[in-house]
Amino acid sequence: MDSTDVIAYMNRVGAAARGAAAAMAAASTAAKNQALSLLAAKLEAHRPLLAAANQLDLDRAAANGLEGPLLDRLKLDAKSLATVAEGCVQLAAMPDPIGEILNVRRRPTGISVGQMRVPLGVFGMIYESRPNVTIEAASLAIKSGNACILRGGSEAINSNVALARLVREALLEAGLPADGVQLVETTDRAAVGRLIAMPEFVDVIIPRGGKGLIERISAEAKVPVIKHLDGNCHTYVDAEFDLEQALVVTDNAKTQKYSPCNATESLLVHRDAAMAFLPRIGEIFARKSVEMRCDAAAKAILADVPGAKVVDAVESDWSEEYLAPIISVKVVADLDEAIAHINRYSSHHTEAILTTNHPNAMRFLREVDSASVMVNASTRFADGFEYGLGAEIGISTDKFHARGPVGLEGLTSLKYIVLGQGEIRR
Amino acid sequence: MDSTDVIAYMNRVGAAARGAAAAMAAASTAAKNQALSLLAAKLEAHRPLLAAANQLDLDRAAANGLEGPLLDRLKLDAKSLATVAEGCVQLAAMPDPIGEILNVRRRPTGISVGQMRVPLGVFGMIYESRPNVTIEAASLAIKSGNACILRGGSEAINSNVALARLVREALLEAGLPADGVQLVETTDRAAVGRLIAMPEFVDVIIPRGGKGLIERISAEAKVPVIKHLDGNCHTYVDAEFDLEQALVVTDNAKTQKYSPCNATESLLVHRDAAMAFLPRIGEIFARKSVEMRCDAAAKAILADVPGAKVVDAVESDWSEEYLAPIISVKVVADLDEAIAHINRYSSHHTEAILTTNHPNAMRFLREVDSASVMVNASTRFADGFEYGLGAEIGISTDKFHARGPVGLEGLTSLKYIVLGQGEIRR
Numbered sequence: 085m086d087s088t089d090v091i092a093y094m095n096r097v098g099a100a101a102r103g104a105a106a107a108m109a110a111a112s113t114a115a116k117n118q119a120l121s122l123l124a125a126k127l128e129a130h131r132p133l134l135a136a137a138n139q140l141d142l143d144r145a146a147a148n149g150l151e152g153p154l155l156d157r158l159k160l161d162a163k164s165l166a167t168v169a170e171g172c173v174q175l176a177a178m179p180d181p182i183g184e185i186l187n188v189r190r191r192p193t194g195i196s197v198g199q200m201r202v203p204l205g206v207f208g209m210i211y212e213s214r215p216n217v218t219i220e221a222a223s224l225a226i227k228s229g230n231a232c233i234l235r236g237g238s239e240a241i242n243s244n245v246a247l248a249r250l251v252r253e254a255l256l257e258a259g260l261p262a263d264g265v266q267l268v269e270t271t272d273r274a275a276v277g278r279l280i281a282m283p284e285f286v287d288v289i290i291p292r293g294g295k296g297l298i299e300r301i302s303a304e305a306k307v308p309v310i311k312h313l314d315g316n317c318h319t320y321v322d323a324e325f326d327l328e329q330a331l332v333v334t335d336n337a338k339t340q341k342y343s344p345c346n347a348t349e350s351l352l353v354h355r356d357a358a359m360a361f362l363p364r365i366g367e368i369f370a371r372k373s374v375e376m377r378c379d380a381a382a383k384a385i386l387a388d389v390p391g392a393k394v395v396d397a398v399e400s401d402w403s404e405e406y407l408a409p410i411i412s413v414k415v416v417a418d419l420d421e422a423i424a425h426i427n428r429y430s431s432h433h434t435e436a437i438l439t440t441n442h443p444n445a446m447r448f449l450r451e452v453d454s455a456s457v458m459v460n461a462s463t464r465f466a467d468g469f470e471y472g473l474g475a476e477i478g479i480s481t482d483k484f485h486a487r488g489p490v491g492l493e494g495l496t497s498l499k500y501i502v503l504g505q506g507e508i509r510r
Numbered sequence: 511m512d513s514t515d516v517i518a519y520m521n522r523v524g525a526a527a528r529g530a531a532a533a534m535a536a537a538s539t540a541a542k543n544q545a546l547s548l549l550a551a552k553l554e555a556h557r558p559l560l561a562a563a564n565q566l567d568l569d570r571a572a573a574n575g576l577e578g579p580l581l582d583r584l585k586l587d588a589k590s591l592a593t594v595a596e597g598c599v600q601l602a603a604m605p606d607p608i609g610e611i612l613n614v615r616r617r618p619t620g621i622s623v624g625q626m627r628v629p630l631g632v633f634g635m636i637y638e639s640r641p642n643v644t645i646e647a648a649s650l651a652i653k654s655g656n657a658c659i660l661r662g663g664s665e666a667i668n669s670n671v672a673l674a675r676l677v678r679e680a681l682l683e684a685g686l687p688a689d690g691v692q693l694v695e696t697t698d699r700a701a702v703g704r705l706i707a708m709p710e711f712v713d714v715i716i717p718r719g720g721k722g723l724i725e726r727i728s729a730e731a732k733v734p735v736i737k738h739l740d741g742n743c744h745t746y747v748d749a750e751f752d753l754e755q756a757l758v759v760t761d762n763a764k765t766q767k768y769s770p771c772n773a774t775e776s777l778l779v780h781r782d783a784a785m786a787f788l789p790r791i792g793e794i795f796a797r798k799s800v801e802m803r804c805d806a807a808a809k810a811i812l813a814d815v816p817g818a819k820v821v822d823a824v825e826s827d828w829s830e831e832y833l834a835p836i837i838s839v840k841v842v843a844d845l846d847e848a849i850a851h852i853n854r855y856s857s858h859h860t861e862a863i864l865t866t867n868h869p870n871a872m873r874f875l876r877e878v879d880s881a882s883v884m885v886n887a888s889t890r891f892a893d894g895f896e897y898g899l900g901a902e903i904g905i906s907t908d909k910f911h912a913r914g915p916v917g918l919e920g921l922t923s924l925k926y927i928v929l930g931q932g933e934i935r936r
Contacts (some may be wrong), residue, residue, distance in 0.1 A: 106853065106877070106879075109877070109879070110876065110877050137554065157514055157662045158706060178568055181781055183670065184874060189898060191896065191897070191898055193896065194893070195884075195887050195896075197896075197897045197898060200875065200876070200883075202879070204909055204910070205879075205909065219655045220541075233541075234878045247725060287909060287910070288910065290576070310733065321601070321886035326932065329931075330749075330750055332932060332933055332934055333930075333933075333934055335932075336934035336935055340934070341608050343809070409738065425534065436928075444908055449626065449927050450534050450536065450626070451532070451535070451607060453532075453535070453631075453925075454925065455925055455926060456925065456926040456927075457626075457925060457926070457927055457928070457930070458927070458928035458930060459927075459929050459930060460928075460930040460931055460932050460933075461621050461928050461929075461930025461931075461932070461933050461934075462930075462933065464934070464935035465619070465928055465929075465930075465933070465935055469619065470619065470621075470623075471617070471623045472615060483630055483631065483713060483923040484630070484713070484911050484923065485910050485911040486908070487923050487924060487925055487926070488926040489926070497883055497909040497910065497913050498913060499879075499880065499882065499883060499890070499914065500881060500882040500883070500897065500913070500914040500915070501875050501882075501883055501884070501885075501912055502862075502882060502884035502885070502887050502891055502892075503884075503885050503886075503887075504759075504823070504884060504885060504886040504887025504888075504891075505755075505886055506752065506755035506758065506759055506886050506887070507759075507764075507886075507887050507888065507890045507891070508758055508762035508766070508887075508890070509762055509766050509888050509890035509891055509896070
């Protein structure tokens, strides 16, 4: 396709999505759940077909020199298929968010005013070469009554085409429009440029990928973007605290896994807690080869810990998302300094206070301006499944519309409903 | 100021707003309510000062040839001051939206997960020459814990400067930062261009004004915009209906006032209701000199009504917001056609069905894709005060974030809170 053809193709895809959106929105709960159950069954039944499609992608990727985690992410094996199929089954079992009626109140004029939850309409999902995201996004679209347009990474195109075909079969068999879920079948990059700039067809864009990609999409999009930039998460150890608990939680927040966006990247310690806490956590980090980038006060205490990798922090360390066995460490004078530091340097993703002081816990909850704020828990809990959302389409570091882990509700909006008996405005 | 100076000035205003936002967010309910009460008292106490400032604006406007409603809107008389002061008193009496904690649930891991309502941060308000909006926006900012930057029409600059000074005095006397509410004191248009393009200082823009202005702001803004475009509202009279009630409601929806955005602009009538309903409503419209732009079926019935102004509708009539004694009229075959017509031509503001049929009422509520959907009530009810929001900063015709009348909650967002006892992620 040349670029004119790509635009025309995307316009057709967009118009088809908009056309399917009304039927998706009006779909019965039973039909949506049936489509999800059928999809789960098809994913199991068509394993050989999916494996063959995936092998084409894997072979080409290997030929292009892809290796390690990048190649792993591309893999669609029996285990990952079983996981996404199980996700569809779980989603079918969840309550339908659409049609929920809330806050109905009688007004002095006689009318009753409330709100009804409805789908956003059409969402566009842009993601990298993880074919399982195709099913996750499609199943969330079905349950939330939205139409969606999926644009996966080009390395996974054969896998995604095979998966999308099963989704569309499941939709049709459940009496829903196949165009409720469409995959962009061209790998031309112009397709992304068009997808994010057609408000007449697409209501919201959800990108998943590196920070550079997401910043570019946000800058160029003509529709709202539910975006997740970085996760520079903080754990703050307060003056009054439970030492053994703080060690376990801080260790977990940093080292349980290094790569997730909710891992702690910066440790703040009250100066009255520093002498008791820092040498002990320093030992743990030393044993796990976690490098500590310290301010002067923290360095003075940590330098003596045997085997500790202690480095002077520079200004940029306070903003950095390492996603690696590195943590920045700072001693603060009080809770005010901790909150001010976090609100200045954090990416507004997730922050935790470890304290036994109730007023301080409440102030931290109120005043820290991040999507998730925790008391005495590991920042690693910031996750749609851990929060009980049932499914997660992404994490928003914005404040507008959805904030934090985004589940089915983030794909909906509330419209007002008014129930009258012939009332008029005076 | 030259344009470089304007940018530098707006950057100072922006930085001051961002600096004040944390204190506004953390402000106690008592301090916010005190600021509102003080402001109400000052508006009454300083009437002569405000009248003098307003007279400067009125004299210049008259000299520039402004007249009629435009001049009226600019007027800040005793009555309009009493109204905005009363608004401040009412807002002080409302519950504080900030700090509300919702949906706290214990998870299997032991953590409790909930949500806390917090301010958005800083909003920018761009409006025309109605000085009362300065107080409405400032008081909503105070109650919702946001900082705000106000940019009113240049014709009202002296009035706005005087009003903003009282707001800032009230903030200071209540122990809150004066920069919680700032007025842009230059009338240079470059200030608007900068205000809508500094995401580092401003979280959301709320424009009020003509459609052209709002479209331009939306196209150029680098932050989210809570926007209200037009109100092409529909009233649909179903096959089974209460004739006398339908006449009263339809009359009210169209003729109670012609200029509001929630007035009905298009009347749809089921073909089985047309012979009974159209001649009667046609008489009412004829008496009130409301022009009817009709499809062929409606025209055939209405043409015989004595004195009726009946005109052939053209395609563009179905999309038009008249804000005048004109209504488009169409006969439809069934509910499906009515819903399809509305979802195609409406501006997604407000639509009503007049019916005695329950399944049809429920389908209309579910399937009509507008911010407000009503059964047996006048579309004129679509309003923040009528809905019980207590105050209205605008009406959103978007689906993202806030939809329909936007009150205090539209200026807030929900962050997740996690309460633990040392839990870690396994």
